[in-house]
Amino acid sequence: MAVAARNAELTIARRRHAGMGIFFLAVALVIVGIFARTTPAGLDTTFGLNPARLTTAMRLPDLVLPSLPSLWFLAAVCAFLGGWQVAKGFRSTGWALGVVAFAFVAAFLIWAARGKSMNLVGMLSSSLLRAIPIALGAFCGILCERAAVINIAIEGMMLTAAFMAAWVGSITHNLWIALMAAMLSSAFLAAILAVLSIKFKVDQIVSGTVINIFATGLTSYLSAKFLQVYQNLNNPGIFKPISLPLLSRIPIIGPVFFEHNIIVYITFLLLILIHVMLFYTRWGLRTRAVGEHPKAADTLGVNVFRTRYINVIMGGLVAGIGGAFFTIGSVGRFDEVMTAGKGFIGLAAMIFGKWTPFGAFGSSIIFGFADSLQTKLQILQVPIPSEFLLMAPYLVTMVVLAGVIGRAIPPAADGQPYEKQ
Amino acid sequence: MSERKERALRNDQDTRAQALAKLLLRPARGSLLQAILLPVLAVFTALIIGALVIVFTDLQVLNLYKDFFSAPGKALAASWKSIASAYSALFKGSIGNPAEFANAISVLRETGDTAPLRQAFWPISESLVTSVPYIFAGLAVALGFQCGLFNIGAEGQIFIGALASVYVGYSVKGLPQYIHLPLAFFAGAAAAGLWAAVAGVLKAKTGAHEVINTIMMNYIAFLLSDWLLNGPMRRPGWAPISPAIRDSAWLPKFFPDPLRFHAGFFVALGIAAVVYWLLFKTTIGFEIRSVGANPDAARYAGISVTRNFVLAMFLSGALAGMAGANEVLGVNHQLASAFSSGYGFDSIALALLGKSHPAGVVLAALLFGTLRSGATRMQSLAGVPVDIISILQALVIIFIAAPAIIRWIYRIRLEREVGETVFTRGWGQ
Numbered sequence: 001m002a003v004a005a006r007n008a009e010l011t012i013a014r015r016r017h018a019g020m021g022i023f024f025l026a027v028a029l030v031i032v033g034i035f036a037r038t039t040p041a042g043l044d045t046t047f048g049l050n051p052a053r054l055t056t057a058m059r060l061p062d063l064v065l066p067s068l069p070s071l072w073f074l075a076a077v078c079a080f081l082g083g084w085q086v087a088k089g090f091r092s093t094g095w096a097l098g099v100v101a102f103a104f105v106a107a108f109l110i111w112a113a114r115g116k117s118m119n120l121v122g123m124l125s126s127s128l129l130r131a132i133p134i135a136l137g138a139f140c141g142i143l144c145e146r147a148a149v150i151n152i153a154i155e156g157m158m159l160t161a162a163f164m165a166a167w168v169g170s171i172t173h174n175l176w177i178a179l180m181a182a183m184l185s186s187a188f189l190a191a192i193l194a195v196l197s198i199k200f201k202v203d204q205i206v207s208g209t210v211i212n213i214f215a216t217g218l219t220s221y222l223s224a225k226f227l228q229v230y231q232n233l234n235n236p237g238i239f240k241p242i243s244l245p246l247l248s249r250i251p252i253i254g255p256v257f258f259e260h261n262i263i264v265y266i267t268f269l270l271l272i273l274i275h276v277m278l279f280y281t282r283w284g285l286r287t288r289a290v291g292e293h294p295k296a297a298d299t300l301g302v303n304v305f306r307t308r309y310i311n312v313i314m315g316g317l318v319a320g321i322g323g324a325f326f327t328i329g330s331v332g333r334f335d336e337v338m339t340a341g342k343g344f345i346g347l348a349a350m351i352f353g354k355w356t357p358f359g360a361f362g363s364s365i366i367f368g369f370a371d372s373l374q375t376k377l378q379i380l381q382v383p384i385p386s387e388f389l390l391m392a393p394y395l396v397t398m399v400v401l402a403g404v405i406g407r408a409i410p411p412a413a414d415g416q417p418y419e420k421q
Numbered sequence: 422m423s424e425r426k427e428r429a430l431r432n433d434q435d436t437r438a439q440a441l442a443k444l445l446l447r448p449a450r451g452s453l454l455q456a457i458l459l460p461v462l463a464v465f466t467a468l469i470i471g472a473l474v475i476v477f478t479d480l481q482v483l484n485l486y487k488d489f490f491s492a493p494g495k496a497l498a499a500s501w502k503s504i505a506s507a508y509s510a511l512f513k514g515s516i517g518n519p520a521e522f523a524n525a526i527s528v529l530r531e532t533g534d535t536a537p538l539r540q541a542f543w544p545i546s547e548s549l550v551t552s553v554p555y556i557f558a559g560l561a562v563a564l565g566f567q568c569g570l571f572n573i574g575a576e577g578q579i580f581i582g583a584l585a586s587v588y589v590g591y592s593v594k595g596l597p598q599y600i601h602l603p604l605a606f607f608a609g610a611a612a613a614g615l616w617a618a619v620a621g622v623l624k625a626k627t628g629a630h631e632v633i634n635t636i637m638m639n640y641i642a643f644l645l646s647d648w649l650l651n652g653p654m655r656r657p658g659w660a661p662i663s664p665a666i667r668d669s670a671w672l673p674k675f676f677p678d679p680l681r682f683h684a685g686f687f688v689a690l691g692i693a694a695v696v697y698w699l700l701f702k703t704t705i706g707f708e709i710r711s712v713g714a715n716p717d718a719a720r721y722a723g724i725s726v727t728r729n730f731v732l733a734m735f736l737s738g739a740l741a742g743m744a745g746a747n748e749v750l751g752v753n754h755q756l757a758s759a760f761s762s763g764y765g766f767d768s769i770a771l772a773l774l775g776k777s778h779p780a781g782v783v784l785a786a787l788l789f790g791t792l793r794s795g796a797t798r799m800q801s802l803a804g805v806p807v808d809i810i811s812i813l814q815a816l817v818i819i820f821i822a823a824p825a826i827i828r829w830i831y832r833i834r835l836e837r838e839v840g841e842t843v844f845t846r847g848w849g850q
Contacts, residue, residue, distance in 0.1 A: 152632065200823040205571055205632055209769055210818045217811025224806035225478050344636050351633065387648035394637040401629040 021089075024082030024100050031075040031104065035111035036068060043067040045110045046117035051125065051255035060251050067114040074103040074110075105369070112382045123376055124256045124369075129330065131361075131368025132267050133158065133339070136322025137346020138353065138360035139274055143315035144190075145355060146278065147308045148291040148413040152208035153193050154319050155343025156215030161186040161323025163219040166334035167227070169236025175328050178236055179263075182328075183320030189215065190316025194309050201417040220336045227334055238332040239263060263329040266321060275357040287311055291411035294418045304418050322346070348397035355410065367393045460774055460781075462827050463820035464788065467813045472504045474812060475805055479503045507803040514798020515791040517544045539680055544794070546682040550752060552790025554579070556689040557744035558768035559775060559782040559789075560696050561737045566777040567700055568733035569713035574620065574635025575741040576765025577642030578613040582742025584646055585612030587749045587756040588654065590666025601669040602750065606688075609746030610739040616642070617738020618731055625727035631734065639765075650758050663756040672751035685751035690783065692743065697779040699736075709733050741765060763811075767793075770814040773821045789814070 045067045049060040081096050090096050109118065137154045144151035161182035169178030189211050196207035227234040239261035248258040257268075278284040289297035290307045298304050322342075327334050345367050352366075353359025370393050374386040476482055482503050485496040518541070525537035558575045565572035572578075586609030593601060620634040650661040672683045700706035711719040712729040720726050744764060749756055771789055775781030796807045820827050827833075 152636075196819070196823055200825050202819075202822045205573075206773065206818065206822045209573070210815050210822070213766065213770065213811050213818070214815030217808045217813075217815060220808035221474070221806045221812060222478065224808060341640060344640075348633065348637065385648050385652065387644040387651075391641050391644050394640045398623070398629070398634055398637050401633055402623050402627040 018086055018089075020097070021082045021085030021087075024078050024085055024096070026082075027100055027104050028075045028078035028082060031071055031078065031107045035107050036071040036075065039067050039071060039111060039114050041068050043115040045070070045113045045115070047109075047113070048117060048119035049121055049252055050119075051121050051259070062117065063120070065110060067110055070110050071107055074107045078103050101366075112377055112380055116380060118376065118380065121252060121255050123372055125259070126372040126375075127365060127369040128256060128264070129260065129368070130371045131364040132264055132329070133322040133325045133342050134346045134349050134367050135267055135361050135364035136270070136318055136325065137343045138349040138364055139270055139357060140315040140319035140322070141347050141350035142274065142278070142355055142357060142360060143287075143311050143318060145350070145414055146287050146291045146411055147311035148294065148411055148416060148418075149194065149197055149308055149312050150204040150208065150415040151190075151193065151312065151315060152205055152344070152347060153189065153211035153215075154322075154346050155339055155341065156208075156212035157186040157189045157316055157319040158323035158326065158343050159219050159337065159339045160189055160215045161320040162326040162338060163223065163323075163334050165324040166234055166236045166327040167222075169328050170233045173237070175237060175239055178328050179321065179324050182324035183317045186320030186323055187313050187316035190312050190319070191309075193316075194312040197417065198305055198308050198312075201419075204415050204417075216337060219334075223334060223336050234333050236328050236332060238328050238330065261329055263321060263325045270318060270321075271357050271361050278357065288411070291413055294413050294416075298418075298420065304420070308418070319343070345393060345397075348393065351410075352397060352400050366396075458833075459824055459827060460776075460785075460821065462831060463774070463817050466820055466827065466830065467816035468508075470816055471809055471813045472508070474809065475507050476500045476503050507799055507805045510799040510802035510805075511792070511795040513795075514544055514802070515548045515795025517541055539676065542676075543679055544798070546676070546680040547794040548787075548791040549686055550681045550683070550790075551794040552786045553685045553689045553747050553751065554744040554764045555768060555771055555786035555789050555793075556693060556783055557747060558741050558764050559771035559786045560693060560779060561740035561744070562768045562772035563775060563777040563779065563782050564696060564700070564709075564740060565733060565737040566772055567706075567713045568709045568729060569716065570621070570624070570730065570733055570737070571632050572617065572620075572635055572734065572737045572741070573632050573769065574617060574639050574642075574738075574765070575744075575768050576763070577635070577639035578617050578738045578741035579745040579748075579765050580642045580646045581616045581738075582609035582613035582745030583749045583756050583760065584649060584654070584745075585609045585742070586670075586746035587663050587666060590670040590749060590754075591664040593670075594667070596669055598669045598671075601667065602672065605666070605670040605750055606743065606746045609749070610742040613742020613745065614735040614739030617741070618735040621731040621734025624734070625730040643759075646756075647758055650756065654756075656755075661758045665755045666749065670750055671754060672747070681752060683751040685747040689743075689747070692740070693779045693783050696740070700779070705732070741768075744768075767811075767814060770818045773818050776821075 043066075045065045047063040047065070049063055078100050081100055084090065085096065109120075112118070137158060140154050140157070141151055164185040165178045165182035168181035169175055172178065193204075193207055193211055196202045196210070197204040223234075241259055241261050242265075244258040244265075248254040250258075278287065286297065286302045286307055289300075289302060290304050294304045297307075323339070326338055326342075331338075346360075346364070349363035349367055350360045352363035353361070370389060374389045377384065377389060378386055482496070482499045485492075485499045489496050521537075521541040525541040528534055528537045558579060561575050561578070562572055586605045589601075589605040589608040593604065596604070616638065617635070620631045620638060623629040623634055624631045647661070649655075650663060654663045656662050656664045672685045672688070674681070674683045676682060698706075700710065708719070708724045708729050709732070711722065711724050712726050712733075716726045719729075748760065753760060767789060771785045772782060774788075775783070775785035792810055792813065796805075796810045799805045799809070800807045
């Protein structure tokens, strides 16, 4: 029995390995068959490496690549990795997947901007901005799910926080108070989620859905009743970008990462903080124990309920920052249902990033990139409908979740209410 | 494996199967009163909290509360007036105005003119028209729940259903109505069913949770519909709208304008009956419910969990697709982008309120349809934004899903239900 089971497992593992290799080969085929085939020889692709507003000390020359040879090169890289994976198999496939993903994106950009020029720095910078709320949502998800509480209410929490930030900011004319209000309102919803799913043991997906519906209804209601009637209630102002000294002067990296507003920097800090706390502190160990095996944790004296309450509420605070970003971090006004599913994408980024802060952040950047790409493509008049590009993150999430390329394994006790015995 | 072991295993499976059968076939304990009490109290409590929201967001009333201690009567009277005007507008907008009915009947008697009567019946006709997609979508979510699947993707499936049936509706020519109409209707159901079955297959084969997948597929469906309506299916003109469907695909209407009440209502009731029959009177339904009650036990009893996940998801999607088809064939006769505006999401609340039972779903759908069509009137007459409905819905779900709260508020003993529906399980299982 046991041997057969292990053999079956091995076969599955092998098949998955081969599957990933075939996936790499398919990417190579797409690059050759679609991108290279529709690129005439002799064209160059120009990537601008300077920000639109020039703040770096020196101006970098544009990066000019010959389109067709570059495409062939990238295809060759993917084909080589794919062939190797099918024939022998890499021990760890993470980096290979990363290289192939990068090659594909690079190929796509080279193809999209063939014979034209595209400002790479500007695009990466806007990708980062679009990734911020997704990443904060994903962090919220990590904090909750590492303690085994599924939080699909991130969307509703962010929406409420966005609303509160706009409202309180307009009344107090103080963005910091607005940010606090956003965080507290989101944490309040998180507390409701926690009580419903921990104390009343309501199905966690049902309670999350409730909060989403409630938040959508309440913010739209109050917005229609007040914000749209009294415009001065919907004019909170925004956090201004801050150029970090020295860091912002680094070419390319500086303008992409270090010329943003405070919420972006808070996100960087949270990324490191959550990573360190989750994997190197007592709190993190307890959290993970509660998420993987609550009964064992309980036996060892960890208060399962308290840990879950604290984590969910902390998640709410983090999602609140993400919500505030929509209003006082970017456009400076609240619109009904303005989060437009970013909370759900955050959840997807969390799964894609395998419940780790860095993984989730990286996935958020990918989603943000796809998001900002579609506006660029319209400018470049690429013959792909923008809708298909926007579908990409959702499709990728489904593919990842299905375990075709890599497997996403949630904390073992995720979603199960704990009954103390 | 030795023969004895095999027999022991078979016996074990038999007893498990019997236990499961007992669990599922046993009539629900507790009185009918009990079954009705909770939903009624939930709706009632939600309406009260909704009233509080209406009062405390009414600036005129709030101003009076500033002088509450010097003139409490004034503030309370104004509060009452605010609530009364909102809820009476809701009633007039959804059921009708009694005075208007009386007037219309006297006009009919004197002059034989039916126009005022039609006008008086207009609110109730609108309520019923709005209920129809709710019935379909509610059944969709409920059927999923019965199999332990949380189909949060009804909204996207409605879009897919509508796209397919509008396509059949305008592109197929020269068919008589008795072929064209069912063809368009079931094309919508089939397309949405297949669409949803993807999530079922993914769950069955890879364990990927249907909640995330159906959410993702919602967005894909919206984008697909945007693309189709802006591209291949766009009617020449400035708005992203599909061509109008042919008359032969219209669901028949019974009354002249402005009454939009159409045959879809009876189709929905019929489908609800079919779903009831399927779930509770057939082997297929028994299997679906077994998997929903306890997939492990069902597997031991020899029921294919995999197949039932796919089947239930297909049927659920097909029902949601019927909601889309109904809107296209019965109400709009064309497809504009963003036409559904939340029927799919509301249907989650609805299925919970109806306890995932087809009869309960129909009642809940009538309630929601009434509320929703009345809310539009409430917005124009009493200045209460239509979004109050979402707040009410969320409250209703909370009270239904956590009956302990209702028990606590009203100090009543509600019996714990036997074999409570399990809605979902964690991501990984």
